[in-house]
Amino acid sequence: MSSLSLRQKSTPLMFLLPSLVIMAFILLVPIIMGLRLSFFEWLMRDISKEPTFVGLRNYIELFKSDNFRTSVLVTIRFVLSVVVIEIVAGLILALLLESGLKGMRFFRTLFVLPIMVAPVVVGVMWRFMYNPSYGKINYLLTQLGFERVGWLSNPDIALTSVIIADVWQWTPFVFLLALAALQGIPKDLSDAAVVDGANYMQKLLRIKLPYIASILGVTAILRLIDAFRSLVVIFNLTYGGPGVSTEVMSLHLYKSAFVSQRLGLASAIAVLLLLLIVILSLGLIVSNLKNKEN
């Protein structure tokens, strides 16, 4: 009897096993290898030689490096800006289009287009638009009588330019999820609110937002993780410049691995980046769970 129950218990596990093994291989192994490599010096040009163990040297070097510190700050500024702006803008768009506006399907399709553009193309496209001489944006500004702006050449503005491009591409993603969530609100809830004489703001704050909060939370986590890893658009737009004003951690990592050719150092950055993402996402997940319990 007990052996049967053990078998009963283990059967589902056995079914899971193949996928667990595969997951372990493709997820855990690279992470562990990366962690291990972060304690080594391994130059790309010496890739056929064995890595040299250097202990914590890579980490110490990173904590002493001005460029790395700047890249952490830039990353945090970039990620927080894009996540907040995209959530707010996406939500507003969803609220506008939720109530059966005329031609809503058309707008919905239109708004979703940026997600479908490959990031490389987004980078190149915005680079053209920001071009100081023949870019469309400066052309419009001069036509309207304003000064030309050094969108990508002024260290005080470049990060904003990068944020604009990211917001342009990813707000629709938030918009889509928010719209789906809003449309999932049971009709009787809002009907009841109308009967009780609730106005738009009351309906929004008391019913809609609490109802979709958990989905918005998940969206924020997804965007957060994505934003931390975003590389391609910045790579093509500014390559981290001017100075290091737009050099996010992922780009710093790229440069360490493929320009400086130091794979160990790059792994150390990857480990720190992973830690940062895990801490921030855990925070969001925990607060999300708490919301749900309430």
Added chain:
Amino acid sequence: MKKIGLIAVMIAILVSTAVFAGGQQEAEQAPAAAESTDGFDWRQFEGQTIVACWPNHGHYNATMESGVIEEFEELTGIDVEIDLLQYIKMHDKQVLEMSKASGDYDMVSMVVMWKAEYAMGGMIEPLQPFFDNPNLAVPEYDFDDLVPGYVEVTGIAGGENIYMDGPGAKLYGLPFGSETSFLVYRQDLFDEYDIDVPETYDDLIEVSKFVHENIDGVGGLTMRGASGHHATHGYLLHASPYGARILEKGTWEPAFTEPESIKTIEFMKKMVEYGPPGMTGYTQDEEWQAFLQGDAAMYLDASVFTGAVNDPSKSKVVGKVGYALHPTAKTAGSETGGFGLAIPKNATNPEASFLFMQYLTMKETERKIIDNGGAPFRMSSVNDPALQEEYPEFEVLAEQLKYANPDWRPIIPEWGEINSTIGININQALTGEKTPEEAMEDAVDPIRDILIRAGYIDE
């Protein structure tokens, strides 16, 4: 409604693929001109296949369009396959291939910056043994006719000076797609405003200022200034005439805080002020576009630019330009850079590859490549009066090559990291985030760390 949405999406996708596709090139099938040389056995490796890793670059595209590859195949019976890559992507792929026991490549085109790394890492073959082998060396090759500065910068490495000729150095590569720098200016504007062509850096500052103040919508000199590699490149172009160096000769200590170096950056800051807008974000592409679109009166950088200047599909200034020597400051000195051809240690068919290498760099082949927009690399071509007639820049090039400086940047294997580090600081000086002195001072410690780690200097 749903259908319309779907159709809109599909149209958008179709349009975007149509816009971003293209750039494919078809190699022309040229009629084979069987050139055989007396006594030399071109067909000794008949039936072998060689794979060459080449960059998508004007000179290499010209080579493929000229039909010389097909002619080589016809002549030798060797099959040539070209793996054409974006040049930035070549390095990682080549290193990976050359680290294997047996790699896919029989020939690599390397950017000069990778030369010392490849050579000292034992990834590429020294070429002298090939040239010394009478069965492999084409008798009428005329090695000494290759531009000496190009040979040194693209091919010679190892030994005491690492990236330069010196005790223990060997020949590892041949120049192919190499370049120097000279001044390209708008002849029409210079005539109209009666401007003298600048001969010195002081003239250059004066002319840039004049253009900036007097010609509406046109800036002085176009220059690369984007953070990292591009800013460093811009800096080095002017550092050489100003007499500034990145590393001290012999001691490998950082030398970029010297007054000559600060002077170079101050010059660059003036160019940013008088030049087309936004130069602190300029990569090579923006630098070129500014001149090609008529937004800048002068260009002072790689000579390979002339191909684009004279191409009506890319340039608005065709027929409006003049060429002059790279201006002088403390000394005369132009850059040397570009690509060289090398044979990996783990090549399957190194001898066949060596035949191909010689064929590509022979006089007759060079002529055909030049006719298709490639860059010359033999002294006899730039000095040829007939070619000078056809390509007015050759006359300047012939003179400029006398001052081409193979030691204008220290391309040791660690150069990539140094290049990037100092380039960030130069850019910060150009944008005004730091003063030139601060910027250069800030780069000293990180660059010393790199040099200490690599064993060039002691702590």
